[in-house]
Amino acid sequence: MNYQAPVKTTLLELRNLHTDFQTSTGTVKAVDGVSFAIERGERVAVVGESGSGKSAMAMSILRLLTHPGKVAGGEVLLDGRDISRLSEGQLNAIRGRLVGTVFQDPMSSLDPVMRISKQMIEPIMRNLRLNREQAREEAIKWLGKVGIPEPERRIEAYPFEMSGGMRQRVMIAMALSSRPQLVIADEPTTALDVTIQAQIVEVLKTLTEESGAAMLFITHDLGLVARFAHKVAVMYAGRIVEFGRVEDIFASPAHPYTQSLLGTIPSTAMLKSERLPQIPGLPPDMRFPITGCAFKERCAAAHDRCCVEAPRLSQCGIDHTAACWAPHGLGEGATLKAERPDRPNRPFEPDGSVVVELNALWKQFDTSRKMVVRAVNGVNLRVHKGETLGIVGESGCGKSTIARLLLGLEKPTSGDIFIAGLAQMVFQDPASSFNPKMTIGGIVAEPLVVRAHGSKPERKEAVRRLISQVGLDPAFAERYPHQLSGGQRQRVAVARALALNPSVVVADEPTSALDVSVRAQIINLLVDLKQELGISFVFISHDLLTVRYIADRIAVMYLGEVVEYGAAEEVFADPRHPYTKALIDAVPVPDPAIESRRTSTPLQGELPSPLNLPTGCAFASRCPMATDRCRAEKPALPTHDLARQVACHYAS
Amino acid sequence: MAEYAAKKLAQMLITVLGVITLVFFTLRLIPGDAASAMAGDTLSGEALQVLRDQMGLDEPLISQYLGFLRDLAMIDLGETITTRIPIADLLLRALPITLSIAMATIVLSIVISIPLGTLAAFMAHKGRNWLDNGLTGAAMIIDLMPSFWTALVLLLIFSLGLGWFPASGQLNWNNPGSVALRLALPVIVLSLSQVATLARITRTAVLEVLNEDYVRTARSMGWSEMRVLFRHALKNAALPIATVVGLSFGNLLGGTVIVEFIFTIPGVGNLLIAGINSRDYQLVQTLIVLYALLFVVINFTTDLIYKTLDPRVQF
Numbered sequence: 001m002n003y004q005a006p007v008k009t010t011l012l013e014l015r016n017l018h019t020d021f022q023t024s025t026g027t028v029k030a031v032d033g034v035s036f037a038i039e040r041g042e043r044v045a046v047v048g049e050s051g052s053g054k055s056a057m058a059m060s061i062l063r064l065l066t067h068p069g070k071v072a073g074g075e076v077l078l079d080g081r082d083i084s085r086l087s088e089g090q091l092n093a094i095r096g097r098l099v100g101t102v103f104q105d106p107m108s109s110l111d112p113v114m115r116i117s118k119q120m121i122e123p124i125m126r127n128l129r130l131n132r133e134q135a136r137e138e139a140i141k142w143l144g145k146v147g148i149p150e151p152e153r154r155i156e157a158y159p160f161e162m163s164g165g166m167r168q169r170v171m172i173a174m175a176l177s178s179r180p181q182l183v184i185a186d187e188p189t190t191a192l193d194v195t196i197q198a199q200i201v202e203v204l205k206t207l208t209e210e211s212g213a214a215m216l217f218i219t220h221d222l223g224l225v226a227r228f229a230h231k232v233a234v235m236y237a238g239r240i241v242e243f244g245r246v247e248d249i250f251a252s253p254a255h256p257y258t259q260s261l262l263g264t265i266p267s268t269a270m271l272k273s274e275r276l277p278q279i280p281g282l283p284p285d286m287r288f289p290i291t292g293c294a295f296k297e298r299c300a301a302a303h304d305r306c307c308v309e310a311p312r313l314s315q316c317g318i319d320h321t322a323a324c325w326a327p328h329g330l331g332e333g334a335t336l337k338a339e340r341p342d343r344p345n346r347p348f349e350p351d352g353s354v355v356v357e358l359n360a361l362w363k364q365f366d367t368s369r370k371m372v373v374r375a376v377n378g379v380n381l382r383v384h385k386g387e388t389l390g391i392v393g394e395s396g397c398g399k400s401t402i403a404r405l406l407l408g409l410e411k412p413t414s415g416d417i418f419i420a421g422l423a424q425m426v427f428q429d430p431a432s433s434f435n436p437k438m439t440i441g442g443i444v445a446e447p448l449v450v451r452a453h454g455s456k457p458e459r460k461e462a463v464r465r466l467i468s469q470v471g472l473d474p475a476f477a478e479r480y481p482h483q484l485s486g487g488q489r490q491r492v493a494v495a496r497a498l499a500l501n502p503s504v505v506v507a508d509e510p511t512s513a514l515d516v517s518v519r520a521q522i523i524n525l526l527v528d529l530k531q532e533l534g535i536s537f538v539f540i541s542h543d544l545l546t547v548r549y550i551a552d553r554i555a556v557m558y559l560g561e562v563v564e565y566g567a568a569e570e571v572f573a574d575p576r577h578p579y580t581k582a583l584i585d586a587v588p589v590p591d592p593a594i595e596s597r598r599t600s601t602p603l604q605g606e607l608p609s610p611l612n613l614p615t616g617c618a619f620a621s622r623c624p625m626a627t628d629r630c631r632a633e634k635p636a637l638p639t640h641d642l643a644r645q646v647a648c649h650y651a652s
Numbered sequence: 653m654a655e656y657a658a659k660k661l662a663q664m665l666i667t668v669l670g671v672i673t674l675v676f677f678t679l680r681l682i683p684g685d686a687a688s689a690m691a692g693d694t695l696s697g698e699a700l701q702v703l704r705d706q707m708g709l710d711e712p713l714i715s716q717y718l719g720f721l722r723d724l725a726m727i728d729l730g731e732t733i734t735t736r737i738p739i740a741d742l743l744l745r746a747l748p749i750t751l752s753i754a755m756a757t758i759v760l761s762i763v764i765s766i767p768l769g770t771l772a773a774f775m776a777h778k779g780r781n782w783l784d785n786g787l788t789g790a791a792m793i794i795d796l797m798p799s800f801w802t803a804l805v806l807l808l809i810f811s812l813g814l815g816w817f818p819a820s821g822q823l824n825w826n827n828p829g830s831v832a833l834r835l836a837l838p839v840i841v842l843s844l845s846q847v848a849t850l851a852r853i854t855r856t857a858v859l860e861v862l863n864e865d866y867v868r869t870a871r872s873m874g875w876s877e878m879r880v881l882f883r884h885a886l887k888n889a890a891l892p893i894a895t896v897v898g899l900s901f902g903n904l905l906g907g908t909v910i911v912e913f914i915f916t917i918p919g920v921g922n923l924l925i926a927g928i929n930s931r932d933y934q935l936v937q938t939l940i941v942l943y944a945l946l947f948v949v950i951n952f953t954t955d956l957i958y959k960t961l962d963p964r965v966q967f
Contacts, residue, residue: 127874
C-alpha cells in the first residue's frame with residue numbers, strides 16, 4: 001500500500017475513553033479505556049466481534065449513544081479541542097458538519113416518510129450556508145458522485161423506492177456533502193451483498209481521498225480492513241488489544257487474538273483438506289468484571305500473570321502496539337494452529353447415489369399487482385450422498401427459494417424435486433428460529449414429537465445424544481434459548497436438524513449471524529458431521545470463502561438460474577462465467593498485499609428486478625463482455641453432469 | 653387513487669347495507685312493537701290491531717324492509733311511527749349537538765394527549781421515567797372508571813354541588829357561551845378515556861420511533877432534539893396514532909349516548925333512547941344507519957389520511 005500521510009497532524013485523538021451501559025444486572029463497561037489517534041486523511045479500521053465495544057466507542061465520539069449508554073470518562077480531542085464536555089447545542093455544530101456518520105443498516109437509517117431531497121438539502125443549507133436552490137444542486141451533485149443514476153430525478157424518491165445499496169450511497173452522500181474532516185462509518189457494508197459492498201467501499205475510498213477526509217471504519221470483516229484501511233485497531237472486550245499499520249497487523253500480528261482471528265478465516269490459498277483453526281470458547285460476558293487479560297481463557301499463550309493483571313498496550317514495532325504479556329503473542333509470525341489436525345476436511349468421493357435431484361425447477365410468485373416474480377427459472381441440480389453443494393449468489397438470486405422448495409415449504413410452479421429420505425433445515429438466525437419459551441431439549445425433540453418417534457424416555461435419550469453430538473454438554477437440554485450464545489444456538493439448530501436422521505441438511509446462511517471467532521467452530525462441526533454421518537449438505541451462503549472451504553461443488557446463481565456449476569476449488573481457481581469472476585473478485589481477501597494489487601473495478605450495477613426478465617442472458621445488463629448475441633440469445637447450461645457447466649456464450 | 657376510492661366506496665355501501673338489514677330484522681325480534689308500547693295496557697286487542705294497521709306494522713316484513721330501503725335510497729327518512737314527526741326535522745336539531753360534543757372531544761383529547769404522550773416518550777427515552785409511570789398509572793385509573801360513573805360524579809360535584817355548569821335547560825345556539833358551558837362536562841367525561849388511550853398509544857409509538865436508526869441519523873446530522881422529535885419521530889409515529897383516533901371515534905359515538913342521557917342533552921343519543929323505549933322502528937333504524945354511515949365515513953377518511961402520512965402505504 002503506497003500510502004503517504006500528507007502532513008502528520010492529528011485530527012482525532014481519544015484519550016482513555018470509557019463508556020458504560022447501566023443495566024438492571026449492573027454496569028457494562030462497553031468501552032473500557034480506549035486511546036488512539038487518527039491523522040488527517042487517514043483511514044483507521046476498528047475490528048472486533050459483537051460486544052467488543054467497537055460501535056459503542058464510535059458512537060461515543062459524537063455522543064450519539066442512547067440511554068442507557070453513557071460516556072463515563074476520557075477525552076475526545078477533535079483538532080486539539082476536547083469535545084467530550086461540550087453541550088448538546090455545541091456538539092450539534094460539529095455533528096454532520098465536521099464529522100459525518102454512515103450507519104450500518106441503510107434500510108432503516110433514512111427517514112422512511114421523507115423524500116431524499118428533504119433529508120439532504122436542509123443539512124447542506126445549514127452547514128454550507130447555501131440557499132435552497134444551491135443546496136439542491138449540491139445534493140444532486142453528491143448523489144451523482146456516489147453513483148446514483150439520474151440524480152435529478154432520484155432525489156425526489158422516498159427511501160423505500162430504492163435498493164439497500166442505493167440507500168447506502170445516499171447515506172454516504174449525506175455524510176460527505178457537508179465536507180466533514182472525519183467520517184465515522186459503522187459497519188457500512190455489512191447489510192449489503194458482496195458485489196454491492198465492493199462498490200460502496202470504492203465510493204467511500206475515492207470520495208474521502210478526494211476531499212481529504214479521515215475515516216474511522218468499524219467492521220468485523222478482516223478482508224475489508226485489508227482492502228481499505230491504513231491503520232487497524234483490534235478491539236476485544238471493550239479495549240484495544242492491538243493497533244498498527246495494516247501491513248504490520250496482517251504480516252506480523254502480535255496479539256494472540258489477532259493472530260487467532262487471522263487463522264480462522266478460510267483463505268483461497270488454504271488447502272481444503274486442512275482443518276480450519278478455531279478459537280476455543282466464547283468472548284467474555286461483559287456484565288461481569290474481568291480480572292487480568294480478557295482473552296486469557298481462549299489463549300494458548302496465557303500464563304499466570306495474564307490472570308492477575310491486564311496487559312497495557314506496549315510498543316512492539318514502529319507504530320505498532322499490542323496488549324499482551326507475551327512479547328510475540330502465540331509466537332513470532334504465528335497464527336492459530338488447528339486443533340485435531342487428525343480430522344481433516346476429507347474430499348468427497350462420490351459413490352454414485354443421488355440424494356437430491358432438481359429437474360427443470362421453476363418457481364414463480366404472483367404479486368398483488370398482477371405481476372409475476374420469477375424466483376427460480378429452470379434449475380437442474382444434483383446432490384450425491386455425502387456431498388456438500390454450495391449455492392452462492394447475490395440476494396434475490398433465488399437461492400433461498402430453492403431451500404424452501406427443497407423442504408416442501410413452497411410448491412414448485414413446474415419441474416420436480418426428488419429427495420431420497422428426508423430434508424431438514426438450519427436457518428440463518430438461530431435466535432429467531434427457536435420458540436423462546438421452549439427448553440433446548442424440547443426444541444431438539446420437537447421433530448421427534450411431530451413424527452411420533454419413540455417413547456418419551458427414548459426421545460430424551462435421543463436428545464442427549466444429539467446435543468453431545470454437536471459438541472454441547474447434555475445439561476444444555478434444560479436451558480432456554482436466551483441463555484445460549486449465538487454459536488451455541490446454532491449448534492442446537494444443527495442438533496434439531498439431525499434428529500430425524502435426514503439424508504440432506506439444507507443450511508441457509510448458517511454462519512452469517514455468527515461472530516468470526518465462533519464461525520470456524522460451526523464450520524468444523526458441519527465438516528465433522530458430514531464425515532461421521534455421511535449426510536449431504538446444501539450450504540447456501542453469500543460468504544464465498546466459507547463456501548469454497550466447506551462445499552464440494554458450487555452452483556453460482558443469478559436471477560433464478562444456475563450460471564456456473566463445478567467442483568468448488570476449480571470454480572474458485574478458474575471461474576469461467578463473467579458473473580462468477582466478478583463475485584470472486586469482489587470478495588475482500590484478508591491480505592493487504594493482495595488487496596493493494598487489486599486493479600479490476602468492481603462489478604457495476606445491481607441485480608435486475610425479477611419482475612421482467614431479459615430475453616437473452618440474464619447477466620447481459622451487467623456483463624463487461626456482453627454482445628448483441630448475449631442480449632438476444634440465452635446461453636444454455638448443459639444438464640446433469642459432474643463436470644464443469646457454464647452458461648455463457650463466451651466461456652473459454 | 654380513484655380506483656381505490658371507488659373500491660372503498662363499494663365496500664362502504666355493502667357494510668351499510670349489512671347494517672341496515674341486521675338492524676331491521678333484529679329490531680323486530682324484540683318482543684312488543686310500537687303499537688303496544690304506545691298503547692300500554694289501555695287498548696283492547698281489536699283497537700290495537702287498528703293502530704297497527706295505521707302504523708303499517710301489519711304489512712309483510714319483506715315489503716316493509718324493501719320500503720325502508722327504497723326510502724333511504726331517496727333520502728326520505730320518513731316520520732316517527734308513534735308521533736308522526738318527520739325524522740329529518742328531529743335530526744336537524746339533534747345532530748349538530750351530538751357532532752359538537754364528538755368533535756370537541758376529539759380536538760380536546762388530541763390537544764392534550766399527543767403532547768403529553770410525546771413528552772413522556774421523550775423523557776423515558778432519556779431514562780427519566782416519572783412522567784411515563786405517572787401517565788400509565790393515571791390512564792389505568794381512568795380506564796377503571798366507567799364513563800357513566802364519572803359523568804354522575806362530575807354532575808354531582810360541578811353542576812349540582814358547585815353550580816359551575818348548568819345541568820339542564822334548553823340549548824340556545826344564539827348564546828354560544830351557554831352552549832359551551834352546557835356541553836363542557838359531557839365533553840370532559842368523554843375526553844378522559846380518550847386521553848387515557850391516546851396518550852398511551854402516542855407514548856408507545858413515539859418511544860419506538862425514537863429508537864429507530866433514522867432518528868439516530870438525524871441526530872448525527874446535528875439537528876436539535878426538538879427538531880428530531882417533531883420532524884422525524886412524531887411524523888413517523890403519526891400512523892399508529894391516526895389509526896387509534898379513527899377507531900376511538902366509534903367508541904365516542906357510543907359514549908355520546910350515555911353522556912347525553914345523563915346530562916339530558918337533546919342529541920341523537922337521547923333520540924335513540926326515546927325511539928327504543930317506544931319501539932319506534934322507523935326512528936331507531938334510521939338512527940343506527942346514521943351511526944353506521946358516520947363510522948364508515950370516518951374509517952374511509954382515516955385510510956386516506958394514512959396515505960398522506962406514509963408514502964409507503966399502497967392502495
